[in-house]
Amino acid sequence: MLTLYDYLPSGNGYKVRLLLSQLGRRFRLVEKDIVNGETRRPDFLALNPNGRIPLIRFEDGRCLAESGAMLWHFAEGTPFLSSDPFERALTLQWMFFEQYSHEPNIATARHWIQHLGGRAKWTGKIEEKIERGHQALAVMESHLRERAYFVGERYSIADIALYAYTHVAEEGEFDLSRYPAVRRWLDRVAGQPGHVPITQGVFD
Numbered sequence: 001m002l003t004l005y006d007y008l009p010s011g012n013g014y015k016v017r018l019l020l021s022q023l024g025r026r027f028r029l030v031e032k033d034i035v036n037g038e039t040r041r042p043d044f045l046a047l048n049p050n051g052r053i054p055l056i057r058f059e060d061g062r063c064l065a066e067s068g069a070m071l072w073h074f075a076e077g078t079p080f081l082s083s084d085p086f087e088r089a090l091t092l093q094w095m096f097f098e099q100y101s102h103e104p105n106i107a108t109a110r111h112w113i114q115h116l117g118g119r120a121k122w123t124g125k126i127e128e129k130i131e132r133g134h135q136a137l138a139v140m141e142s143h144l145r146e147r148a149y150f151v152g153e154r155y156s157i158a159d160i161a162l163y164a165y166t167h168v169a170e171e172g173e174f175d176l177s178r179y180p181a182v183r184r185w186l187d188r189v190a191g192q193p194g195h196v197p198i199t200q201g202v203f204d
């Protein structure tokens with residue numbers, strides 16, 4: 001069986017849990033407490049030298065890190081990833097946007113506020129994260145004003161990648177009422193068959 005090393009509040013891990021759940025693929029969950037440095041210990045570093053979850057270990061022992069790589073791998077050949085070359089490139093465009101312009105700001109602000117001491121402790125640093133996070137949300141809002149999904153007018157791994165931290169952005173003190181098209185898209189994604197909430201780690 002597949003093994004997913006993960007930390008349940010992690011949006012990066014949630015992307016993989018959500019896709020596997022929607023594909024009906026079973027996996028074993030091994031939780032790692034990132035706040036207590038469990039991914040920085042030798043046993044885990046032997047699996048992922050980058051010291052981060054999520055990490056997938058396949059039945060044959062091979063490991064795959066990076067949530068986007070996992071989404072791509074598991075979605076290949078399924079309706080969650082287009083076979084059209086341009087739509088595949090657009091999927092990567094949004095996934096790279098998520099990793100460079102969205103996640104480093106929105107996920108980091110949320111992590112600092114929720115797990116690493118609260119907003120006041122990060123005064124002087126968090127303001128830039130909030131400003132850049134809003135810039136990313138504004139890009140999403142402008143795209144979604146005219147469209148239901150990010151690529152090809154249907155739900156795909158581009159939506160999963162962006163949903164993971166957007167739907168919990170308010171935990172990072174991002175006011176989503178400023179982004180009505182994003183909020184409608186969040187509802188659309190949450191209504192997809194097989195949807196599971198962020199803290200659900202295993203199949204019932």
Ligand SMILES: N[C@@H](CCC(=O)N[C@@H](CS)C(=O)NCC(=O)O)C(=O)O
Binds near residue numbers: 010040099
């Ligand atoms: N680009 C990576 C980011 C992975 C990442 O930042 N993981 C965080 C949790 S969301 C982590 O494991 N942090 C623990 C640490 O750095 O020690 C991905 O998308 O999977």
